[in-house]
Amino acid sequence: MFSGVFQHSIDAKGRTSLPAHFRELLSAQGADKLFITPDLIDPCLVAFAPSAWERLAEKVAAKSMFDRDIRLLSRAFIAPAQECPVDKLGRILIPPSLREHAGLVEEITWAGTVERIEIWTPQRWAEVQKTARAQETPQDLARRLSELL
Numbered sequence: 001m002f003s004g005v006f007q008h009s010i011d012a013k014g015r016t017s018l019p020a021h022f023r024e025l026l027s028a029q030g031a032d033k034l035f036i037t038p039d040l041i042d043p044c045l046v047a048f049a050p051s052a053w054e055r056l057a058e059k060v061a062a063k064s065m066f067d068r069d070i071r072l073l074s075r076a077f078i079a080p081a082q083e084c085p086v087d088k089l090g091r092i093l094i095p096p097s098l099r100e101h102a103g104l105v106e107e108i109t110w111a112g113t114v115e116r117i118e119i120w121t122p123q124r125w126a127e128v129q130k131t132a133r134a135q136e137t138p139q140d141l142a143r144r145l146s147e148l149l
Helices: 020-028 050-061 068-078 096-102 122-135 138-148
Strands: 002-010 015-017 033-038 045-048 082-085 091-093 106-114 116-120
Touching: 002 015, 002 020, 020 106, 033 050, 033 068, 033 096, 045 050, 045 096, 050 068, 082 091, 106 122, 116 122
Parallel strands: none
Antiparallel strands: 002 106, 015 091, 033 045, 033 082, 045 116, 106 116
């Protein structure tokens, strides 16, 4: 399960370091890559460990190819996904089309969100955090958390 927020640099070629904590979690699963795709709601990317991506892809594949919503989901979320290996130094290359979607230049924020990792610009991450806290009171968030537990 991915958790934690980490800041890293990203170079002009799209190389960045995967946070050590996330590398350890991937390694424990016997994985050395992430599947990265554009988020459908926010201007960020989402990254999945191979096992989580496979479960998601199997669920989509089990649906009817004649279902328009499934086609749209496949075209917008599955098709643009890129398999991104982690090299021996812990670096990952984020392809240009994905960097462009998220506006990634110079700095990157990795945010673990249980089964996936969100990849943001630091500015957008700060904005989304501020918005999330402004829309819900701490009591509302605590109540929602207690409902889950």
